[in-house]
Amino acid sequence: MNIGEILLGLWNKSGFAQIITGFVSSNGWQNLVMLVVACVLLYLAIVKKFEPLLLLGIAFGCLLSNLPGAGLYNQQLWDAYVQGVPYVNAAGEVVEHITFTTIIHDGGLLDIFYIGVKSSLYPCLIFMGVGAMTDFGPLLSNPKSLLLGAAAQLGVFVAFFGAVLLGFTGKEAASIGIIGGADGPTAIFLTSRLAPHLLGAIAVAAYSYMALIPLIQPPIMNLMTTPEQRKIKMVQTRQVSKTEKIIFPIVVTLFVAMLLPDTAPLIGCLMLGNLFKECGVTDRLSDTVQNALMNIVTILLSTAVGATMIGSRFLTVETLKIVLLGVIAFGISTAGGLLGGQVMCAMTRGKVNPLIGSAGVSAVPMAARVSNVQGQKANPSNFLLMHAMGPNVAGVIGSAIAAGFLLSVFG
Template sequence: MLQALIDFYTSTGFYGINIGSILMMIVACIFLYLAIVKGFEPLLLVPISFGMLLTNLPFAGMMAEPLMEVKEHLSDTGVMHYVVHTAEPGGLLYYLFQGDHLGIFPPLIFMGVGAMTDFGPLIANPKSLLLGAAAQFGIFVTFLGAIASGLFTAQEAASIGIIGGADGPTAIFLSSKLAPHLMGPIAVAAYSYMALVPIIQPPIMTALTSEKERKIKMSQLRMVTKKEKVIFPIVVTIIVSLIVPPAATLIGMLMLGNLFRECGVVGRLEDTAKNALINIITIFLGVTVGATATAEAFLKVETLAILALGVVAFGIGTGSGVLLAKVMNKMSKTPINPLLGSAGVSAVPMAARVSQVVGQKADPSNFLLMHAMGPNVAGVIGSAVSAGVLLSLFG
């Protein structure tokens, strides 16, 4: 009886628990608190943090790989055959994670984002493309910083740098191609910083702008025709894919989703892409990204360096967008609020909302949201193009 009790105890998670798994479960609970109680992007943080919790439960085997066996079989003709079969199936999250590992989920997310995105503000104000491009500056500065640290290869540094675009799917897509072993920390860092946009960006924005600049009111955007909106995704797909072929997967899916939205003849496809499909993929992507956050993968120097470099990349991207907007304001005949530059990162629509909130703190009658959506959606395109450039150079 005693031996049976001992055997039962050694099969429980209490027997296998250690300091590392306890720390990671505490981190997961902190993320859950931020998502549920503080409301920090719960659609991202709830599945990510719960996946983190599941993967650190001892003996649960949620990310366990399948155990394969090879058996010999002698045929009637005397020929030896080798048969591979599954001795033990892998964990549920291991199979779902293949959508991340194979680069399937990120393009599908982009399709849903495209179906939800109105590129009208960008079409109405093409100068927004410059702000979206400027915000990608953090990617390349951080890439150089990661190389200089001596801790990472060029492929690893490129995957870390893309965190500066504040685009989780793009970070997963690029790291799955260049540095699969770092996908976990990179993905968690990218999605965590996306969720923390309302905390990270405002201090940078206020430090780089004066109150007078934050009070600048923008003139109303022109009306964009349906023909322009239909032509835009087709033209962008062709041009970007010809210039940077590796970006075709992300840009193509983004623009396909947008074409569903704007063409007006595939309402069911648009509805599926922006509702059911993106919600399902968000659950799978979030939980499996969190499931990569094991104690073994996270509690080491390289991971801390990735988290530090990621926030630096995000900060530089935000700052460079604001600084370019300040320059454009000085040179433009029509006033440009520098706060729009911070929206050039790819966190849609969070970064645009932050521009609106910070602008209204300076002047409650100031409405910047629609203007900020221009650089915000330009940032989505910019991060995909940046990923394509890095993939071309180091893939």
């Protein structure tokens, strides 16, 4: 027994040795930088509370996948899966056709987690949870607010066009554009199908900007509305019956999924979750979807998405472009919603407060809260929250339709 050889073997297998020996040749420096990025994201999640439920998992997934030698996530395996090319596994065997079974057999823990992203399972289950937590009552009592949810998708298509101008392919541009929908699961759903190599950057941009909505939206809101308009008090809308709330998810699923079948997984899960909540006979299921299932899927989704942030993919000029286009998409979506609000304000002769338009971006309920806060700053007795919830939940449907369109064109 040679203790020296054992110690040398241990050293050579360690991540420290792999970073030092492969610092330049094997992009070890990129691993180091990504470990720092992971720590910064952890700081933002824990100290600054930027969407901590998701950002914490994303940051830790990033940290795990950039540990040299740990083999928790194998990008080559997924590249071979996406491109349909042979893959040489750790034993030196050539695998011709990679399936999810191959990934479970040859991949690391985070590869197995990532199957749920690639198969769209996690985004759809998250949507089910969102549906179970959403009250569509404000939208049903004021159906015109649906238009604001559509108007606020402007940023999606402007960012798509901007991404094409910045040299991205159509599929990549579509995935970047959907950041403007301000809907994390939809962005992950679309990107995992169209441009999986950009998933890490797009998810981080989408969730970071969603957390920054209280900072991004108010200046645009103040710029696009007058103090008099911000003071407008809206009248109380009618009370919605239980039966309407039960019929609504069924009707939406039928109409939207028949119009754009590619949206069926997202809209179907969103509305199933909502039906669990509203029907009154599945309280146990509604409770499970809202709490236990949502929490479990959030852990798996965030860690798997974070795992895709490997140095060679993340530390590129493209990531900076995505970050830039993301904020433009958010800003223009807000402006689009406000423009829609202005049109409704003019058409109703001042009965609609245009501030509720910015809630058309689907970050529920953060965007609606921002509308309420801005309204109360102008007039402390102004309560816009329930009025803004209509466009807010309409934004979820609008972004799912936008994703369905982009998927049907580029998928």
